[in-house]
Amino acid sequence: MACASCSGCTDLEKAAGESPRTDCGDNSLVCGTGYTKVNGVCVKNSDNNNNNTLNPLNDILANYLKEGGTFGADKAVQEKNAATRLKQYELELAKAQAAGGGASERTKYLLEQLKTAGQVPSSISKLLTSINDTGTAYIGDQYDIAQKQTTSGYDALRNYLTNNPVNTYSQARAGMAPQITNDLATYAASQGVNSQGVNPLINSLNAASAGGANNYDRLLQTLAATQRASNESRLAEEQMSRTISGTNLSQLQQQALYQLLQQKQKAQLEAQQQSVARQQALEDAVGTLVGGGYTTATGEVPSWLSDLLKVVKPDGTNKGDDTDKNNPPQLTAIQQLKAIPVKATNTALNKRIDNFIAKNPNATVAQVQKEFTKLGKNVK
Amino acid sequence: MAYDLSLFEQQRRNLSQSYANQAALNAYQKYLAETQGQRPITQLEESAFKTTSTGGLGEVPKLTASYGKRGLKGVGVRSGLYNRALNQYSSDRARNLGYARMDLASQQRGYDLAGEQGLANYQQGLSDIEANKARQIASDAQALLALR
Numbered sequence: 001m002a003c004a005s006c007s008g009c010t011d012l013e014k015a016a017g018e019s020p021r022t023d024c025g026d027n028s029l030v031c032g033t034g035y036t037k038v039n040g041v042c043v044k045n046s047d048n049n050n051n052n053t054l055n056p057l058n059d060i061l062a063n064y065l066k067e068g069g070t071f072g073a074d075k076a077v078q079e080k081n082a083a084t085r086l087k088q089y090e091l092e093l094a095k096a097q098a099a100g101g102g103a104s105e106r107t108k109y110l111l112e113q114l115k116t117a118g119q120v121p122s123s124i125s126k127l128l129t130s131i132n133d134t135g136t137a138y139i140g141d142q143y144d145i146a147q148k149q150t151t152s153g154y155d156a157l158r159n160y161l162t163n164n165p166v167n168t169y170s171q172a173r174a175g176m177a178p179q180i181t182n183d184l185a186t187y188a189a190s191q192g193v194n195s196q197g198v199n200p201l202i203n204s205l206n207a208a209s210a211g212g213a214n215n216y217d218r219l220l221q222t223l224a225a226t227q228r229a230s231n232e233s234r235l236a237e238e239q240m241s242r243t244i245s246g247t248n249l250s251q252l253q254q255q256a257l258y259q260l261l262q263q264k265q266k267a268q269l270e271a272q273q274q275s276v277a278r279q280q281a282l283e284d285a286v287g288t289l290v291g292g293g294y295t296t297a298t299g300e301v302p303s304w305l306s307d308l309l310k311v312v313k314p315d316g317t318n319k320g321d322d323t324d325k326n327n328p329p330q331l332t333a334i335q336q337l338k339a340i341p342v343k344a345t346n347t348a349l350n351k352r353i354d355n356f357i358a359k360n361p362n363a364t365v366a367q368v369q370k371e372f373t374k375l376g377k378n379v380k
Numbered sequence: 381m382a383y384d385l386s387l388f389e390q391q392r393r394n395l396s397q398s399y400a401n402q403a404a405l406n407a408y409q410k411y412l413a414e415t416q417g418q419r420p421i422t423q424l425e426e427s428a429f430k431t432t433s434t435g436g437l438g439e440v441p442k443l444t445a446s447y448g449k450r451g452l453k454g455v456g457v458r459s460g461l462y463n464r465a466l467n468q469y470s471s472d473r474a475r476n477l478g479y480a481r482m483d484l485a486s487q488q489r490g491y492d493l494a495g496e497q498g499l500a501n502y503q504q505g506l507s508d509i510e511a512n513k514a515r516q517i518a519s520d521a522q523a524l525l526a527l528r
Contacts, residue, residue: 166500234507
């Protein structure tokens with residue numbers, strides 16, 4: 001009698017895929033072929049399992065059953081223990097499934113993240129560009145202000161120098177030459193004295209007086225010329241200073257822009273380094289998941305396993321027939337064909353299988369064996 | 381760091397004050413020199429005919445009178461000695477007056493030149509202040525740009 005139809009079977013026993021009891025009313029359990037009695041529950045043997053992929057789950061179940069004690073003679077205690085174990089089993093089963101499925105999902109997520117990893121996020125790039133633009137505009141504004149200030153200062157200087165040339169010597173009063181005369185000539189004539197002899201002296205004195213005045217005037221002219229040259233020099237000096245200041249401002253602007261560029265490049269480099277580090281971390285995480293066997297590299301559950309899980313319980317028994325615990329689940333010929341491992345590199349064979357399945361979704365065992373001579377031996 | 385115009389105004393005030401002091405001192409010295417220089421000229425000019433403070437004759441009338449007493453000067457008398465004496469006096473007078481006037485003129489030109497030099501220095505100083513101000517503005521602009 002099968003447990004499914006036997007009132008003496010507990011839920012745990014059903015869930016565990018227990019083999020049928022010989023007598024539901026008797027606590028002495030006799031397990032079928034390929035099953036081992038573990039603390040009153042039949043657990044499928046690993047070495048006699050048609051689907052090795054699910055063995056770990058049976059092992060887990062077996063461990064829990066071992067740790068959970070035995071079914072007592074008292075039916076109430078037995079059911080209580082069984083209910084506890086069932087919950088433990090369901091929890092562990094969920095965990096085991098989550099470990100596989102979760103890892104797969106996580107791998108998918110990580111692979112998705114890897115697509116954009118190693119690149120600076122556009123938001124950061126935009127931010128850096130914005131900061132650079134703002135900085136450039138600010139430096140430009142500061143340069144304009146400084147340039148206007150400088151131009152204003154030198155314009156004021158030029159106006160002053162133009163309107164207030166130093167020209168004191170050119171406007172200075174010319175030297176006055178005192179005139180010396182023979183003011184006694186009239187008197188001498190009135191006395192009948194000829195005073196012509198004094199005239200040479202008078203002329204000599206006037207020449208000396210005029211010479212002194214001329215020398216003074218020439219000195220003023222020389223000094224005035226020096227002042228004019230000085231005025232020209234000042235204007236040239238103003239122009240030079242204006243030019244140099246403009247050059248200095250341009251240089252400072254270039255320095256500021258260069259520093260800004262350096263900062264931007266440094267920030268870009270740091271962002272790039274972080275992105276690369278993130279990429280490496282993602283690759284390490286994927287490597288851990290794949291290398292640890294939690295999932296395949298693609299992060300997807302193989303189709304053959306998905307198909308298998310549709311009809312088979314974790315313990316390897318057929319979902320649709322709990323009563324047939326001793327027999328492996330009966331798969332269709334196509335399902336068996338899909339379950340046969342084929343190297344991914346053998347694209348020709350994979351393509352051939354896909355085409356056959358597409359054309360013959362309900363192919364019989366004979367058709368499969370006919371189409372695939374070698375692989376068909378595994379289809380029964 | 382930003383320029384302060386008051387600093388330059390202070391310099392300008394100091395410069396103006398210094399120039400004003402120098403110009404005033406120069407003008408006063410010129411006035412004193414003119415007064416001192418004019419005094420011997422006036423004395424020379426007046427000494428020829430002006431009577432002395434004691435009522436004596438001027439130098440020229442005195443000279444003529446002295447030659448007249450000796451019969452060397454008078455109507456119809458043509459004395460070479462008187463002629464030479466009068467011409468010598470005229471020459472000495474003209475020379476002394478000429479030297480005195482030229483000395484005074486030279487001295488006055490010296491004060492004029494000093495005044496012009498003071499004014500030139502003052503104007504140069506003002507130009508220097510304006511140039512320094514412009515440089516300071518430019519320097520501050522550069523500093524502001526460097527500070528950012």
